Structure formats: structure tokens, C-alpha cells
Amino acid sequence: MESKMGTMEAIERLRNMPEIEYAEPNWIYQHTAVSNDPYFESGQLWGMSAGGNLNGSRAAEAWAANKTGSNTVYIGIIDEGYMYMHEDLAANAGVNPGEVAGNGMDDDGNGLIDDVYGWDFEGNNNTVFDGVGDDHGTHVAGSIGAVGGNDKGVVGVVWNVKMLNAKFLGSRGGTTANAIKSVDYFTDLKTRHGLNLVATNNSWGGGGYSQGLKDAIDRAGAADILFIAAAGNSGTNNDASASYPSGYTSENIIAVASITSTGGLSSFSQYGATTVDLGAPGSAIWSTVPATSGKGKNATIISSYASYNGTSMATPHVAGAAALYASLNPGADALQIKNAIMSSTTPTASLAGKTVTGGRLNVSGF
Ligand SMILES: [Ca+2]
Ligand SMILES: [Ca+2]
Ligand SMILES: [Ca+2]
Incomplete structure (x- = not known):
């Protein structure tokens, strides 16, 4: 029987029939994702819009609509190492699918032996995580993709994602040559293995123009990899005094300024009406870090959490947004x-007048 009646109208008619005992809609229940992560529940994770803070990324609204990312989406972290075994990151640690762990061979033929979690271009070895000095990289990773809903620590913009690591920043900073190798590492991984790597997170800057680095970013762009970069922390106008790598003209770059929990431009944040794209949460950002427990030969590295400030903290909110969008729109290009x-x-x-969009990150409608 064909009926043009709406469901509620049909139910109303059925209810009025004496032989019908009851009629009601067969509701379809959606499982909605609500963070039980302590730093979210306490309201400290304002960048995820904990406590309903609308200056945050509004990730919590995406989660409520069951949009929590996908473990088929990869993000490359170009930074220090990140603590991939951290209690709130391990489930989202990506591995190079072409490499067999610990067999002493370069299985995928990229010239790097046992690059499982990534590669350390600074130390030229496969231990991307080298201890408590890798706090900045670990903090970045947590804002992108700390595990959500596990009743532990913090939560990233995406609850599910795979993060790989190119370490080029050490205690003395990093070199342009190793930055280029890091960018090309991910471009090659995507090209070689068909990895669904949608973006790299670049919470670093400094130095002058490098044609070599720009060319590497353009090669990433040709492989549909976004290069999401921090605007910098000197409080200056990048339109007047260029800042790299966020300031290269490559179309695949998204340059990110930092905002506070009340929506102001963070005092340290660089900006630029034509060179910085948008603002994202970067002041008082809680995320994952490694810490030391015990002393001397009994010292061990443990999972911990800390609050940092910087455009370095704003950038991974946008990288997480890229992962979220890619998880919902698998065919989307960079x-x-x-x-x-x-x-x-x-x-x-x-x-307004300080960024290309004049606006702040908002993933609630993804
Ligand atoms: Ca290899
Ligand atoms: Ca190392
Ligand atoms: Ca968590």
C-alpha cells in the first residue's frame, strides 16, 4: 500500500482505530559521542569547546553528531619526536605499513631502516621518541588526536586518526635540510604506499626564504597533502615581515594564528591579513607530554599532561580539523x-583585518 501520509499522521490514525492497541514510531537511536576524558569534563579543554566555550574549535559538537574521525586517515607530525606509547596516544599511533619492525632491513626501500613510527632526521635513526625533551611534539600530537572517550587525560579534535612522525627538531632546533627531508618523507610515504595522509602539522618556524623547502611543500601539494603551519610567536605582522614556512605562497599551506579562550588574538601570535589564514585555540592548551618518574637509574618515562601556549598549539587544532573533514569526505582533495x-x-x-578569513576555527558543521 502506498501512502502519502507522514509517519506521525499515520500513527495518529492508527491510534484512533479501535482494534489497534498502540502505535508509535520506531525511533532510530544514534550513539552520540560525549567525552569522559577528565580534562574535558573539568572544562579545561576549552579548545575542544569544553564547558560550551564557543571560542574553541567546537569539536564537541561534531562528536555529539558522531563525527570522531577515522583510523584510515593519517597525519604527519613534523616536529620533535612524539611519545607514541603515551597512554592517551598509543591507540592512534600510526606505523609505516611497508616496514617490518625490528628486522634491521629497509623493507619499503625508502633508504631508511626500520622507520616504523617515522624517522628521526636529526639523529638519523629510527627512534623518533627520545625522552622528555620531546614534549613539544607530544603536546602537538595530543591536540590532533589524543584518544577520546577512554576516561583518561585529554582528547584531540579527532578521537580516531593515525599519526606518523618525522623528527627534525632537537634541543638545538632543526635545519632546513632536515625539514625538506621530513616533508619529502611523508610525500614519498603517501606516493609509495597509497597512505591516506591528508596533512602535515608544522608547529615550527624561523629562518629565511628557502626555495628548496618551498619546492618540497609544493611536491607535498602535488600529492594532495596540506601543510598546516604556525604563524609564529613574535606578535608581529607577517604581511610586513615574512615568516616561514607559514608564509610561502604554496596553495596547500594553511597558516594559523592563536586565539585565547575569550576570543582575543593571543598577545604572542603573529598575524597577517594576506599571509595568515585563520585563528585557532593556542593559549592555555592542555595536552599530552612525557614526564619523568623516579630518580637516577630508577627514572622512567611516564604519561603526563601539561598546559602550553603558542601558535604551535593552535596549528594542531587545524590539523585535527583536516583529519576530521577527510574522515567525513573521503574523496576530498587537499x-x-x-x-x-x-x-x-x-x-x-x-x-578581522588580521587574517585572510577574519575568523576562527569551527568544525561544528563538518
Ligand atoms: Ca624503510
Ligand atoms: Ca632518535
Ligand atoms: Ca583521553
Whole structure:
């Protein structure tokens, strides 16, 4: 029987029939994702919009609509090492699918032996995590993809993602040559293994223009990899005094300024009406870090949490947004993901005339 009646109208008619005992809709229940992670529940994770803070990324609204990312999406972290065995990161640690762990061979033929979690270009070895000095990289990883809903620690913009690591920053910083190798490492991984790597997170900057680095970023762009970069922490105008790598003209770059929990431009944040794309949470950001327990030969590395400030902290919120969008739109290319992030920003007074979009990150509509 064909009926043009709506469901509720049909139910009402059935209810009025004496032989019908009861009629009601067969509701379809959606499992909604609500974070039980302590730093979210306490309201400290304002960047995820804990406590309903609308200056945050509004990731919590995406989670409530069951949008929590996918473990088929990869993000490359170009930074220090990150603590991939951290209690709140391990489930989202990516591995190079072409490499067999610990067999002493370069299985995938990229010239690097046992590059399982990534590669340490600074130390030229496969131990990407080298201890408590790798706190910055670990903090970045947590804002992208700390595990959500595990009743532990913090939560990233995406609960599910795979993060790989190219370490080029050491205690003395990093070199342009190793930055280029790091960018090309991920481009090659995607090209070689068909890895669904949608973006690299680049919470670093400094130094002058490098044609070699720009060319590497363009090679990443040709492979549909976004290069999401920090605007810098000197409080200056990048339109007047260029800052790299966020300031290269490559289309696949998203340059990120930092905002506070009240929506202001963070005092340290660099900006630029034509060179910085949007703002994202970067002040008082809680995330994952390694810590030391015990002393001397009894010292061990443990999972911990800390609050940091910087455009370095804003950038991974946007990288997490790229992973979230890619998980929901598997066919989207790099520029479509960038456009989705840019066009969904919320207009923000402190960013008007200081960024390309004049707005802050908002993933609630993804
Ligand atoms: Ca290899
Ligand atoms: Ca190492
Ligand atoms: Ca967690």
C-alpha cells in the first residue's frame, strides 16, 4: 500500500482505530559521542569547546553528531619526536605499513631502516621518541588526536586518526635540510604506499626564504597533502615581515594564528591579513607530554599532561580539523579540505583585518 501520509499522521490514525492497541514510531537511536576524558569534563579543554566555550574549535559538537574521525586517515607530525606509547596516544599511533619492525632491513626501500613510527632526521635513526625533551611534539600530537572517550587525560579534535612522525627538531632546533627531508618523507610515504595522509602539522618556524623547502611543500601539494603551519610567536605582522614556512605562497599551506579562550588574538601570535589564514585555540592548551618518574637509574618515562601556549598549539587544532573533514569526505582533495576549513570559520573581531578569513576555527558543521 502506498501512502502519502507522514509517519506521525499515520500513527495518529492508527491510534484512533479501535482494534489497534498502540502505535508509535520506531525511533532510530544514534550513539552520540560525549567525552569522559577528565580534562574535558573539568572544562579545561576549552579548545575542544569544553564547558560550551564557543571560542574553541567546537569539536564537541561534531562528536555529539558522531563525527570522531577515522583510523584510515593519517597525519604527519613534523616536529620533535612524539611519545607514541603515551597512554592517551598509543591507540592512534600510526606505523609505516611497508616496514617490518625490528628486522634491521629497509623493507619499503625508502633508504631508511626500520622507520616504523617515522624517522628521526636529526639523529638519523629510527627512534623518533627520545625522552622528555620531546614534549613539544607530544603536546602537538595530543591536540590532533589524543584518544577520546577512554576516561583518561585529554582528547584531540579527532578521537580516531593515525599519526606518523618525522623528527627534525632537537634541543638545538632543526635545519632546513632536515625539514625538506621530513616533508619529502611523508610525500614519498603517501606516493609509495597509497597512505591516506591528508596533512602535515608544522608547529615550527624561523629562518629565511628557502626555495628548496618551498619546492618540497609544493611536491607535498602535488600529492594532495596540506601543510598546516604556525604563524609564529613574535606578535608581529607577517604581511610586513615574512615568516616561514607559514608564509610561502604554496596553495596547500594553511597558516594559523592563536586565539585565547575569550576570543582575543593571543598577545604572542603573529598575524597577517594576506599571509595568515585563520585563528585557532593556542593559549592555555592542555595536552599530552612525557614526564619523568623516579630518580637516577630508577627514572622512567611516564604519561603526563601539561598546559602550553603558542601558535604551535593552535596549528594542531587545524590539523585535527583536516583529519576530521577527510574522515567525513573521503574523496576530498587537499584544496577542498582547506576550503572547507576556511569557509566554516566564525567571524571574529580580533582576527578581522588580521587574517585572510577574519575568523576562527569551527568544525561544528563538518
Ligand atoms: Ca624503510
Ligand atoms: Ca632518535
Ligand atoms: Ca583521553
